[in-house]
Amino acid sequence: MPFRYMGLPHAAFDHIVRMSDTELAQIGAQRVVADEKPGFPCRVSLADAEPGERLVLFSYTHQNAATPYKASGPVFVRETARETYHSDRVPPVFQAGRLLSARAYDAAGAMIDADVVPSDQLELLLERLFAPGETDYIHVHYAKRGCFAARVERI
Numbered sequence: 001m002p003f004r005y006m007g008l009p010h011a012a013f014d015h016i017v018r019m020s021d022t023e024l025a026q027i028g029a030q031r032v033v034a035d036e037k038p039g040f041p042c043r044v045s046l047a048d049a050e051p052g053e054r055l056v057l058f059s060y061t062h063q064n065a066a067t068p069y070k071a072s073g074p075v076f077v078r079e080t081a082r083e084t085y086h087s088d089r090v091p092p093v094f095q096a097g098r099l100l101s102a103r104a105y106d107a108a109g110a111m112i113d114a115d116v117v118p119s120d121q122l123e124l125l126l127e128r129l130f131a132p133g134e135t136d137y138i139h140v141h142y143a144k145r146g147c148f149a150a151r152v153e154r155i
Contacts, residue, residue, distance in 0.1 A: 001127050002155040005094075007085035008043045008060070008075070017056050017079045029058035032076070038096040041142070044081035046091035046150055054079045062139060062148035065109020073147050088155060094119045099143040102152075104129040107136040116143045130154050 016024070021031055034040040034049035041048050042055065049055050056079065061072040085091050094100065102125050103114040112134060117125045122140070129138055138152040 001130060002088050003123070003126055003130075004088055004153045004155050005046065005085060005091050006151045006153065007046045007091070008077070008150075010044045010082055010084050013044065013056075013077050016058060017077055017081075019056075024056065024058070027058065029056055031055070032057050038093070038098070040076050040078075041093040041149065042078040042081050043075040043148070043150065044077050044084055046085035046093050047078075048093055048096065049076070049078050060148065062151075063105075063109065065105070067109045069105070069109060069111045071148075075148060085150075090123065091150065093149065094122055094140070100149070101141045101143040101146075102126060102129055103139045103141065104132075104135045105137055105139070106134045126152060 024030055032055050034051050034053045037051055038048040040055055055076045057076050059072050060075045063069055063071040098119045100119050100122055101116045104112050106112050113129055115125055129135055140149045142149055
């Protein structure tokens with residue numbers, strides 16, 4: 001079963017990455033510099049930042065459904081990210097040996113299933129989670145810190 005991996009839209013964050021450090025602090029965000037790779041996964045490009053690259057870390061509402069599953073959390077966006085990742089190919093950040101969790105949601109935004117796997121088993125988990133007809137989309141998270149990584153839809 002083919003999937004579409006979707007990064008967050010760059011246009012939605014362009015104004016944030018252009019803020020000064022003072023402005024970022026006022027919204028509870030901060031500028032950081034990657035000091036290792038992997039370790040700073042950009043949610044727009046779905047690629048890890050290179051050491052020395054600047055990113056903005058801020059809270060993002062990734063599950064905005066009017067259900068008990070509404071959720072937000074920290075995300076990194078590289079200052080240089082311009083192109084949003086939308087592809088049927090597994091993104092680079094999911095090929096780095098990370099432990100991932102996947103949460104399946106129905107069209108109303110209610111979570112209907114979830115599981116955790118090593119990144120090399122993600123596609124098998126996605127197939128299983130999409131098998132029931134009621135699964136509308138899946139959110140992938142980095143399991144260790146619980147941070148939202150990307151949205152996955154069936155093609």
